Amino acid sequence: MVQVRQRPRTVASMDVEDTLHASRSGRRRQELVDVAANIFAEKGYHATSVQDIAESLGILKGSIYYYIDSKEDLLYEIVDSRLKNMESVLRRLRSSRLDPLAKLRGFICDIVAHVHADPVKSAVVLRDLSALTGERLERATAALERQDRFLRRQVSAGQKAGLICPDAEPALTSRGILGMVTWTYRGLGQQARFGAERTGEAFADIVLAGLRCDRKEHTQGHRRALGALPVSW
Structure with missing residues (x-):
């Protein structure tokens, strides 16, 4: 009987096998996260x-x-991947030379696009992020606070530049924008026909039209004359 000598594994062949195994393992882990x-x-x-x-x-x-070691590993991977996408949006906008209004538009349009790209994971982040514990919760919360801080700074900068109405409260404006863009996943059944780009631009139009103000014609509280309700309402 002829014996077939097995070819010894070389360093190169072991590297290839390890790479293939890591690739298969990575795909399986991603499937696990998606499910x-x-x-x-x-x-x-x-x-x-x-x-x-x-x-x-x-x-x-x-x-x-x-x-994984625990179910929380999966939640954190979902949350972390979405927040990293949002961090990339902030970095790009911070490093740009856009004025505050354009940065607000860029933030709204880009975040809406990310939500539309993966509404399932976006929903998980919004609803279940608080289930994280320890350092993971701290890191995720810090990422959300950076978004809020970025928006507040743009509103304040726009006011100083005479682009945004002095009556606008930066903290409340930030909350309104974040609520609008992050909760958009809930209406995707109806909004899908509009697409991410059209939805983002429409939201940005609404926000910026509400913030824009001609400094020369500004009087305190002038916006409340729009659609003013009768005293007896």
Whole structure:
């Protein structure tokens, strides 16, 4: 019987095998994250069990722990990926030479585009971020605070430049913008026909039209004359 000598594994062949294994493992982990996101969005993080995720993947519950240590690992990966996208928007806008109004428009349009690109994970971030614990919650909260701070600074800068009405309260304006752009995922069934670009531009038009003010014609509280309600209302 002729024995076939096995070719010894070289460093190069081992590197290729390790790369292929890492690639397959990475794809499987991403599939796990995507499935978890869908279930979190449907049932909520706390109501979802690791068993639910395993059944959706058609694998044993124990197999999931090859990729994660806890269910929170999945939530954090979902939250972190979305917040990193938003951080990239902030970095690009901060480094630009756009005026405050243009930076506000850029923020609104870009964040709406990110929400439209992945409404499922966006929903999970909005609803379940607070389920994170320890440093993970601190990092996620800090990222949200950076968005709020960026918006408030643009409103203040716009007021100093005479571009934005002095009556606008930066903190309230920031909350309004964040609420508008982040909750847009809930209306995607109706808004999908408009598309991300049209939706973002429409939201930006509404916000900027409400903030814009001619300094020469400004009088305190002048906006409240628009659609003013009768005293008896």
